[in-house]
Amino acid sequence: MTRLAALLGLELPLLQAGMGAVAGPALCAAVSRAGAGGTLALYKEPPDRAARLVREAAVATDRPFGVNVVPEVTGPARCLDQLRAALPELPPGGFVTSFGLPDTDAARAVHTAGHPLVVQVGTPADADSALGRGAAVLVLQGTEAGGHLLGRRPVDLLLAAVRARHPHAVLAVAGGIATGKDLADAVARGADGAMAGTLFVPAAESTAHPEFKRRVVEAAADETVVTSLFDIGWPHRPHRVLRNRLTTTPDRAPAVFIATTRVDGRRYPVPRYSAAAPGEGTTGRIEEMAMYCGRSCARVTTRHPAAATVARLRREYESERRAAQGTAGAATAARTSGCEEPHRIQER
Secondary structure, eight states, X not given: OOHHHHHHTOSSSEEEOOOTTTOOHHHHHXXXXXXXXXXXXXXXXXXXXXXXXXXXXXXXXXXXXXXXXXXXXXOHHHHHHHHXXXXXXXXXXXXXXXXXXXXXXXXXXXXXXXXXXXXXXXXXXXXXXXXXXXXXXXXXXXXTSSEEXXXXXXXXXXXXXXXXXXXXXXXXXXXXXXXXXXXXXXXXXXXXXXXXXXXXXXXXXXXXXXXXXXXHHHOOGGGEEEESOOOBTSOSOOEEEEOOTTTTOSSOOOOOEEEEEEETTEEEEEETTBSOOOBTTEXXXXXXXXXXXXXXXXXXXXXXXXHHXXXXXXXXXXXXXXXXXXXXXXXXXXXXXXXXXXXXHHHX
16 A cells, blocks of 8 residues: 555555546546545536535545546636535545645635645646645646646656655656556656546546547557647647647637537537537537547557456556565565675685
8 A cells, every 4th residue: 555545545546537528426436436536527617516516426435536626727716616615515535636736725725624635736846836735645747648738747757856855745646557557667666656547538437528438549649749729718738639630730720619518408619729628418520629638548448437447457556566576575585695605605
């Protein structure tokens, strides 16, 4: 058990990312029941709906789960309203993840409610700030990750830099996690666990559009690209998406409405270059929308239920850890043996 698992009450040191249009109550609860850290996306949800979604997840699992907020998109006031609505519904043992730095009022609200604050950052400076605001866990996002990018460093370099600055912090990595070996390797490099998003997009319980799921399962790593195209609703933040006609066309097309999405029985228009990902309630030109996807997609090849995915990762992770411990034991024995041989030579 790593410090991340112990702190959040998980059986596997893995958090599921709180992805908008993907991570609804069903996915969150399924991952939670399987022993990992299921996370519910609040994204731009109005406070009353945010509270209802948390209640739905709480009914579906008796294990710890979290809610995710995105202060950069909602703004501080809306984020605080979401938290004030959601926190009373979050069961004991639940946690709050923030994509990017929360302001001091939001951080204080989480602390006052008695829940651990998990902050995702992309730079060492933001890691410093998050810890200063009381983050119990830092999620270090590398440039391999899908979705909006918080920094410009690959995950290994970011982990090394932040671990050197904060040797006792609880650190998870995000970017490149799709197998138990990926998770074990991250722990071996000094992380306390990881967060995965792309891995869960195709899950049976995910609310991603079927075409989004299909493309993730069939994609190779080089079919992802970092761009700033999909900026309506979330400007000034580069993002990694699957290539499509818009990412390969030099000229920007008109930002006309190309799709609609249905939420609570109401339909909302989606313009070309919207930051919104296609969900199961979206219709229209899905192939032109932002399909966020990390380079780990090359190792995401199935649309199994989330429980099966978590169970597979757990088997692989435990196998890798046992193998590493066995190798370490053999190396120790070899070193001991090697130390004895020179003494025998000297005696002769």
